[in-house]
Amino acid sequence: xxxxxxxxxxxxxxxxxxxxxxxxxxxxxxxxxxxxxxxxxxxxxxxxxxxxxxxxxxxxxxxxxxxxxxxxxxxxxxxxxxxxxxxxxxxxxxxxxxxxxxxxxxxxxxxxxxxxxxxxxxxxxxxxxxxxxxxxxxxxxxxxxxxxxxxxxxxxxxxxxxxxxxxxxxxxxxxxxxxxxxxxxxxxxxxxxxxxxxxxxxxxxxxxxxxxxxxxxxxxxxxxxxxxxxxxxxxxxxxxxxxxxxxxxxxxxxxxxxxxxxxxxxxxxxxxxxxxxxxxxxxxxxxxxxxx
Numbered sequence: 515x516x517x518x519x520x521x522x523x524x525x526x527x528x529x530x531x532x533x534x535x536x537x538x539x540x541x542x543x544x545x546x547x548x549x550x551x552x553x554x555x556x557x558x559x560x561x562x563x564x565x566x567x568x569x570x571x572x573x574x575x576x577x578x579x580x581x582x583x584x585x586x587x588x589x590x591x592x593x594x595x596x597x598x599x600x601x602x603x604x605x606x607x608x609x610x611x612x613x614x615x616x617x618x619x620x621x622x623x624x625x626x627x628x629x630x631x632x633x634x635x636x637x638x639x640x641x642x643x644x645x646x647x648x649x650x651x652x653x654x655x656x657x658x659x660x661x662x663x664x665x666x667x668x669x670x671x672x673x674x675x676x677x678x679x680x681x682x683x684x685x686x687x688x689x690x691x692x693x694x695x696x697x698x699x700x701x702x703x704x705x706x707x708x709x710x711x712x713x714x715x716x717x718x719x720x721x722x723x724x725x726x727x728x729x730x731x732x733x734x735x736x737x738x739x740x741x742x743x744x745x746x747x748x749x750x751x752x753x754x755x756x757x758x759x760x761x762x763x764x765x766x767x768x769x770x771x772x773x774x775x776x777x778x779x780x781x782x783x784x785x786x787x788x789x790x791x792x793x794x795x796x797x798x799x800x801x802x803x804x805x806x
Contacts, residue, residue, distance in 0.1 A: 521665070524599040528735070532595060536731020537561045539738075543768050550772045561727070568724035577717075583621035584722055588729045590614030595736040601665025604743075605652040611736070612648075615641055618726075622714035633713025637701040639779045643786040644688035650794040651740070654681035657801045668746045675744040680797025682744050684790045686763055689737060690770055691786060697774035698782050738764065 541558040548555025557563075594611040598604065615637070622634030652662060658677040659667045667674060675682050691698040702713040718726055738760045745756035777785070 521600050524601075525596050528595050528599045529592065532735040533728050533731045536728075536734050537565070539734060539764060540731065543764075543771075546765070546768050547772050550769075565724045565727055568719075568727070569721050571720040573720045573722075577624045577626075579624050580621050580718070580722060583617045583624060584718070584725045584729075586617040587614045587621060588725055588732075590617065591729050591733045591736070595732055595739070598664055598736055598739055601663060601668070603662045604655060604664050604667070604740075605662045607664070607736075608648050608652060611733070612641065612645065614729075618714070621718070621722075621726075625717040627717055629716040630714055633701045633716065636779060637714055639783065640691050640694075640698065640701055643698075643783045644691045646787060647684045647688040647790040647794060650790060650798065651681055651685050654678045654794065654798065654801070655743075657798070664743065667743060669748050671748055673745050673747045673752060677801060678744065678797060680793035680795075682741075684794035685740065685744075686766070687789045687793075688786055689741075689763070690767060691782065692737060693734060693767060695767055695771035697770075697777045698786075699771075699776060700779055700782065 538558070540561040541556075544560060545555045545558060590610055591614045594607050594614065597610065598607045619634050619637050619641075622630045622637065625631075655667055655674060655678070656662055658674050659670050661667065690696075694702045700713075702715055715723060715726060741763050742753075742756035742760050745759050746752045
C-alpha cells in the first residue's frame with residue numbers, strides 16, 4: 515500500500531469515525547465519572563442520544579451570526595484533524611486549531627448576554643494559558659526529529675517521547691484546559707452549581723449546541739492523536755502501544771476532572787505556564803545542548 519493511499523484512508527477514517535470515537539469517549543467519561551461518584555450513570559451511547567435530540571429541537575435564534583461562527587469553528591477543527599492525519603505540518607495544524615477556537619469565542623460573544631460573554635472572555639484566558647505549551651510541542655518535535663511533518667515524525671526510528679518526556683508532560687497537563695475539565699473548566703463550567711452556569715454555551719441551543727458538541731468530539735480525537743504521535747515510530751506494533759497510552763491519558767483526565775476543585779483564572783495561568791516552563795523548558799534546554 516502506497517503512502518498516499520494510507521494517508522487518504524486515515525483522512526477518510528478521521529472524517530467519518532472521529533465523531534463516533536469522540537462520542538464513545540465521552541460516553542466512557544460519563545460512565546466512569548458516575549462510578550467514581552457511586553452512581554450508575556447514563557448509558558454508554560447517551561452522548562449520541564443527546565446530540566440527535568438537539569438536532570430535532572426547535573431552533574430559537576439568539577443571534578443569526580452565531581450559527582456562522584459555530585460552523586466556521588466546526589470546519590476549522592475538522593480541517594485541523596484532516597491535516598494532521600494526512601501527515602502535514604503539525605505547526606500549521608495547531609495554527610488552524612487556534613483559529614477555530616477564535617471563532618468559538620466570537621460565537622459566544624455575539625449574543626452579548628452576561629454568562630455567555632463571561633464564558634467567552636474566560637475562553638480567551640484559557641487560550642493564553644495553553645498556547646505556550648502547544649507552541650513548544652511543535653518546537654520539541656522539530657528539535658527531536660528535524661521536521662514539523664507529522665508523517666515523518668510518525669515514521670521515525672525512535673518514538674518522540676524518548677527525547678521529549680518533558681514536552682509530553684506539559685502537553686498532557688494543558689489537555690485538561692483544552693478539554694475544559696476541572697480544575698480548569700472556567701469557560702464552560704459543566705457543574706451546574708457553579709456561578710457561571712454553562713458559560714460560553716449558555717446561549718447555544720438546539721442544533722447550535724449539537725454542532726458545538728460534535729466539534730468537540732472531532733477536536734478530542736485530534737488531541738488524542740497528538741498524544742499518540744509521541745509514541746508511534748516506524749515499527750507496526752508501536753501503534754498498539756500508542757492506543758494504550760491514549761486511553762490511559764484520557765482516563766487520567768477523567769480522574770483529574772473528578773478529584774479536583776475548580777481554580778481561578780490566575781492560578782490556571784500560573785500552573786500551566788509553570789509546568790510548561792519547568793518540564794518542557796528544561797527538556798528544551800537539554801535538547802539544544804545535545805544538538806550542539
